[in-house]
Amino acid sequence: MAKKNEPAHQMAALNDMSPESSAAISNEAVAEPVESPQASVGERLSVLFNELHIVKAVVVDDRLKMVLDAALVARIVGDNEDARATVTTLFPNIDLSNENEFLADQVGAILNTFSGNQRDELAAALAHFSQEAADVNVQVDLTALMPAGFPIEYLTPAEWEAKREALLAVCTTTARTLFFFDQELDDGAEGTAIISSLAQQDAVAFGTRWFCGLLSHILDKGEEVVVWRALSDEKKIPLKLFMPISKQNLHDGAAFYGAVYRTVINIYTEKLKDLALDAFGRAMSDALTEFRNLDPIDFEHIIAKSSEDEGVGELETLIRVYSIVQRDRIKKELLDQERLSNFLQEARTVKKVADVGRTYSDEAAKRRAKLRYKELYEAPELINQFRDPLRNGDLFEIGSGTHLKLWMLIAQPCDLMVRSDGKRAFENNFKVAVLAPVKRGVLGSPPATKPGYGFELARLDHDGMQAASVVFTQATPIALEVLDLAVLRADGKCEIETNGAAPTAEFSSMGWDNRAVRLRKSFTETATKIEERRKTTDNDRAKEYAGFLMPAASPDVAFRKYGEYANGKFSYAIKRAGRVREPFATSVLAAFSRYLSRDAYEHDFSAVREIDA
Template sequence: MNERIVAAQRAIEQILAGLHIETVICVDDVYGIEDVDSSVELVIGWFTEALSLGKTKDCSALLEESSFFDVPDDEIWKRRLRDRWQELGAEERITILDNLAVILGTEVEIKRDQESASLLKDLIPKEKLRELSPADWERGKETITEEAVEGKCLLCLFDHNLQGAYGYTDNGGILFLEKMIGSRGNHPVICGLLTHTIKEGDEIARSSQFADEHGLRREDLLVLSKDRLRGPMRFAHGLKMMSLNHARDFLTSRVREIAKEADGQANDELMKVDVYNFDYMVLRSSENEGVWEAETLFRLFEILRRAAFQKEAFTLENRAALDDRIAQIRAIREVEILPDEQEYPPNQRWEIRRLELYEHGDFINQAHLPLELGISLRLGERSTSWLLSPAILWFERTVAGKPKVWCSPG
C-alpha cells in the first residue's frame, strides 16, 4: 500500500481517537445508485424533466434509439425504460445518469463520487466506517443515534448535494445535518458535510456561513471538501483542522459563557465602589497620570472582571469541562501531518500581538493628556527632566551632591 496512504490512515485514526469517535457514518447519494429500483425512479424523473425542457433528441441519443420517446402516452416509455434499466449494466446506468445530469445542469457526477467513496474507504478504518444511502439513513437514524454514548462518539458526514438519490434535493445533506443536531439530545454526535460543492481551503468560511443560514452554532458542524481525498495527507490535514475547529469552538463557547458570568459579577463589584474610593482610585489617579477618567474606570473594571473570571473558571464543573476540551485539542494537535502542500499561514497573530503590546495612536491622543513645552518631570529623588521642544529633553541629575545637566539628541 502507498506509504502516504498508510501515514494518512495512522493520522486519521489518531484524530478519531482524540475525539473519542467509534463510528463514522457517511451518507451519500452514491451509495444508493446501484439499487436498480431506486435508480430507475431517479432516471425516469430526470428524463421527464429533460423532455419538458425540449431535450427529446438528446434523451433519445442517450438510449441509442431515436424514437424511444415518440409514444402517445408517457407511461409507455416509462414502462419500457424500467425494463431496459434492468438489462443495463452498472457502468451503462451510471453513464446515462451522468450525461442526463449534464443536460439538466445538475451538479451530480456519479463516477467522480464513486472515486471519492473508494478513496474514503481506503482512509477511514474499516471497522469504523458505515456507508448509507439517504433512504438507508432515514430508515435507521434513530437506532444509529442511540449507539452514541459517553466515550463512544458518532461522526456523521453528509454529502451536501443528494440529487443523485430519488426524491432528494441539492441541499438534502445540510437538512439531514440540521435535523440530526436538533434531535440528538445528549448523545455525543458530531455532524459534518463531506462534499464536492465546497472547495478545498473554503471549509472554515463555509461552515460559518452554513451555521448562520440554518440557525446553528459554528461548533455544531464540520465542513470538509471531497477534493482533499485526491491527496491522502491533504484529507488527513483537513480532518485535523476541522476537528481542531470543532473542539476549539466548544472550548471558546464555554469560555464565552464563563466570561459573560464574570462580566455580571464584575459589574456588581464595580457598583459597590463608594464615592470616596471612586474619587481616590479614578479621579485623583487619572489627574496624576494624565489619563482620561473613563480609561481608568475601564482598567478598574478589567481588574474586577479578571478576578471574577478566574474564580468562575476554577469551579469544579467549569474546570472539568475546560480540561476535557483542552485534552481533546492537545491530542488532535499532536497528530503529525505532512501535507502535500504548504499550510495556510496564520494571518491574525500580528494584529493581536500589536493589540497586546501597544495602544492605538488615536486612543493615546484622545485619552491621555499631552506633554507641554517647559513641563518638569520628577524622576525619582535625584533626577529631573524638562521638555524644551518635541525632540529635546534636558536632564538634571544630582551626582555626589553636585547637579549635572545634559540633553537628549535633538
C-alpha cells in the same frame, strides 16, 4: 477542486495504473509538507480515531450511485482542451472536441470495454475538471485516504433513513461513529436537516457517541470555517454540532486530515468557548455592579485627582480600574467548582488529541500570528484617534516612499508624563528620550542582532509572521516637542497649522489640554519670527532662516530633511504608526539601559586575529 493544469503525461498510462497509484499522484501533486513524512494520512487518522474511540465511518451521499457514462465524459472533454489532453491516450483516434457530432457514441463504445478500475481512474483524471466526475469517485477517494481496513458504510439518503436507528443504536462512548452527510441532496434535501434532526433526538451524543461532518461539492477548500458560521446562523444549528468539509479535500491528503481533525475537535473547543463565554458574561455583570457601586469620593480621587497629579489620562485610569475589578471577577467565575470541572475535562480531551501529529496550513499560521500581534502591539487607530499621549514603545514611521523607515521611542515613562501645567519634568533635555531604528528583513530572513546591542520585536514584521529588531547602536536623541505634535492629530502626523483658530480637540487629561496650548503658542511664535523676516528679505533667505528657527526633531543632521515650513504650517515626515504594548515595551527599555551601562573592557592585545595569522 484540484488544479486544472495537471501534466498530461501523468495520465498517459492510466490503463496500467491502480486506483491507489492514481490517488497517490493526485495527492502528491498538491500535498503540503507534513510533520511526519513517514506517516500516511491513513496512519495519522488511525491515531486520531484511536484517541477519540472512533471505530466506524458512515457516508450519506445521493451521488454514490452516479456512474461515469459517455454523456458525462463527452460533456467534460468537449468543452475543455486541458481535459482532452489528459485523457486523449485513452480514446485514440477520436476527435474529443464538440465539433465531433458522434463524440458521445464513440466515447461510449470505448467505455464499454473499460474495467471497473479503469473507469475509476478515468473519473479521477476528469475530477480535476468537473465536480460531477469528482463525485463519481467520492467512495474510491475517501476509502483511499482512510485507515487501511477501517469500517466505512456508504449509504444513499433512502438507505440512511431505513438504517438510521440501527446505526445510532450501536454508537457508544467507547465505540463512536464519524458521520459524513452530503449537504446538497436530491429534491432540495440538505445534510444540515439530518444533523438538526439528530440534535433534537440526542444533542448530548455529539462528541460522546458520534461526530458529524458536512460534505459539500460547492464549497471551496479553505472556506469551511466561514461557511460553517453562516450555516449555523441560517439553519439555527449550534456550531459545536457540525463542521463543513469541501469535497476538494479528497484530492489533498494533508487538507483532508486537517478537515477531519477540525470536525472531531470542534465539539470540544466549542464547549470550552461556551464555558468561558458564560463565565465572562457573569463576571462582566458582577464587575459592572461593583464598578457602579464605587463611592463618589473614591471615584473622583482615583479617576480625576490622582490622574491629574501624575500626568496620566483620566480615561487610561478608568480602564485600569475596571480591568482590576473585571480580572478578579473572571477568575472567580472560572474557579466555580462545576464550571472548572467541566472546563478541565474538555481541555484535557483537546490536549490529548492535540498531541496527535498534524499539519498547519499557512492560513492557520497567519490567524495565530495575527492574534499574537494584537497581544504585543497596539494599532495606530487605537492610539491616534484617542490622542493618547506619548508612551515608551511608540512606533513612528519616518521618511517617505522607498525611504520610509520605522523607529521606536525609548524613554523612561515618568519623564514622558505631562503634568497638569502642560510641562514635563525635564522639558528641554535631549537625553530624556531616544528614537531607535527598527530593522526588518525579507520574509524567511529575520534581521540578525548582536547580543546586547538590540532587542528582538517578535511578530512585528510581515503581518506577524516574522520578528524585527530594535537597533540600539543607531539610536538618536529626539525632541519630544516635535513628537508631541502627533498627539494633536487624529492621524498621528507630526504637523501643526499656526494660522487661524486652534482646532477643537479633546485630550486625555487637563495636562494635555494645557500642553496643546503651549505647543501651539511655541510654534506660532516661531512662525511669526519667520514671517517677519520674510517681510524684510527675499524668499530664499527667509527659507534659510526658517530652516534655522524650525524646531529640530533631533540633533542628528539627517533628521533635518524631515522638517518643512510653509505659510505658517510646520510639517515633519514623522507619523505615529503603533505601539509596543506593556510589559514588552518595558523589556525594551531595560535592555536599552543595559546597553548604555555595558562594560567597556580594554582590548586583548595578546590575541591574534585571524586576519593577522
